[in-house]
Amino acid sequence: MNQTRQALSSIWNHFQSNLFPWLSEEIGELTSKQQLLVEVLELAQIEHHLPYRGKLPGRPQEDRASIARAFVAKAIYNMPTTEYLLDRLDSDKRLRRICGWEKRSDVPSSATFSRAFAEFSNSKLAEIVHAEIIDRQMGEQLIGHISRDSTAIIAREKPVVTEVKPEPPKKRGRPKKGEVREKKMTRIEKQSSGISLKEMVEELPTECKVGTKRNSKGHQSSWTGYKLHIDSADNGIPITCLISSASMHDSQAAIPLAEMSKLRVDNCYDLMDAAYDSPLIKKHSESLGHVPIIDENPRTKERKAEIKLELKSRRKAGHKYAEQIRYNERSTVERVNGRLKDEFGGRMVRVRGAAKVMTHLMFGIMALTVDQLMRYAE
DSSP states (O other), X not given: OHHHHHHHHHHXXXXXXXXXXXXXXXXXXXXXXXXXXXXXXXXXXXXXXXXXXXXXXXXXXXXXXXXXXXXXXXXXXXXXXHHHHHHHHHHOHHHHHHHTOSSGGGSOOHHHHHHHHHHHHHXXXXXXXXXXXXXXXXXXXXXXXXXXXXXXXXXXXXXXXXXXXXXXXXXXXXXXXXXXXXXXXXXXXXXXTTOOHHHHHHHSOOXXXXXXXXXXXXXXXXXXXXXEEEEEOTTSOEEEEEEEXXXXXXXXXXXXXXXXXXXXXXXXXXXXXXXXOOHHHHHXXXXXXXXXXXXXXXXXXXXXXXXXXXXXXXXXXXXXOHHHHHHGGGHHHHHHHHHHHHHSSTXXXXXXXXXXXXXXXXXXXXXXXXXXXXXXXX
């Protein structure tokens, strides 16, 4: 961890001592937002992940690297629409030059931005860039806790109505001698049976649906759209993200998230709330060599009363278990959710379809990740 911090400190010193003074002489004094944009673009190196087009027949396409940088700027400035971004590029010379355009006439039209965004969504550009940032900056250090949670993503599209096919009536009574009645496996059981990570992710529902969630005060709220599932490290750096329908239960994303995070970092503890209280999830976490700390889900009123009484007794005695102290670290993922929505475009979803919504969110996650890395380096 110290080596990673030293490497990040070296990058931070390079930004402060060399890059920012040079840019200030070239294009003028940078604002804090523009400095963050430069940091993200320097660490992300988006242009290296775009396909080489070479000399293709027909009219040459607009520079996709500059457009990708502009979408990063859109997330950092928390802009609601692409039209707002284009207006800002037209009026802000420094922002325009950071993205890669010298003149106003060089900035493409809104239609070109839309086509480019569709290409980025199909190629999962933002997800690939974020994964490489994590692998490069966090891959060699041991992380104490991975905190897992989901957050509601409100979309401006109609929810998909799924037709429920009527199941054949079940046979009543005991099975006959030699008769085998197959039991349909749940999604978590399928994930635990040894299927590949690709199959797990493809099996998750991603249509726009209506979701309902109970908040910390016990009130239910509903929204139309999606859920973003996040694994976050102790320092508030998002490690892995998955998108699903708003109606999907949080627990069904736990095992795919754990498998994805395992490919990027090594951690000791998995912290999850009561929504993930499942023996299969605990078993899978232990199979990865982790210690699962999951809040208990009281499934009966009697057990709920017992837990409440036990917590009250502990508070009076001033006693805390080590697991309870570690579980409090899970607040990092709540802060990631809040920063994504308040600062990096999480509430500004204006695109439709899971792939485009995920790309929009991942540009924000990419910026948030670099911002947290630079804070960690200071």
